[in-house]
Amino acid sequence: MSEPFKVVLFDLGGVLVELGEPSSRTAWFKPELTAQQNWNMWLSSPHSQAFERGELSPTEFAYKFLSDHSIAMSEDVFIQQYHDWVVGYYPGALELLSVIAKRFEVGIFSNITEVHWPELKPALEETGAVSHYFASYLLGEAKPASSAFLSVAEKMRMDPAEIFFVDDNQLNVEGARTAGMVAERVRGMDELNQVLNEHGILV
Secondary structure (H helix, E strand, O other), X not given: OOOOOOEEEEOOEOOOEEEXXXXXXXXXXXXXXXXXXXXXXXXXXXXXXXXXXXXXXXXXXXXXXXXXXXXXXXXXXXXXXXXXXXXXXXOOHHHHHHHHOOOOEEEEEEOOOOOOHHHHHHHHHHHOOEEEEEEHHHHOOOOOOHHHHHHHHXXXXXXXXXXXXXXXXXXXXXXXXXXXXXXXXXXXXXXXXXXXXXXXXXX
16 A cells, blocks of 8 residues: 655644743733734744745844834844744654654754754754755745745655645645645644544554
């Protein structure tokens, strides 16, 4: 029986990597919006997108973001809070990649910047399980644009239908589906394992 997919492509934050919830970050977002609405605002912000595509330095992004939202905070404090947003890999996340790599190619596609990628990539490399790395700021394209997913598929020399993608944000899932991938939204390891089982990726 042939495998349904050739590549399992993972987002990082909220899927393999735990994101913290520092109380100080409430100043970043609008209290009248739901958590999902705030996330969508972040994803669709032209400055967030430009930063994640590598078009702005951390300081440039901090200045524009703080100015846009009238937040009284220094750029240095904002960048430090942004850095501290990432807690680290969920327990078992890296081991899971090694299991999946026995049957599929494993890829990473994350909207990530120079603030976090140099700290997170080495652990992935140490597993020897990941065949494809796509950090948005190096790729020059970011989710949820379907063109970004098509670019990733092309670089892997895969038909989008051969790729199974997981992300913690529905906008990104929809972008992947528009590009022709099979994609599901998950948050944390329990949901990730459940979805991978449902799609026959874990046996």
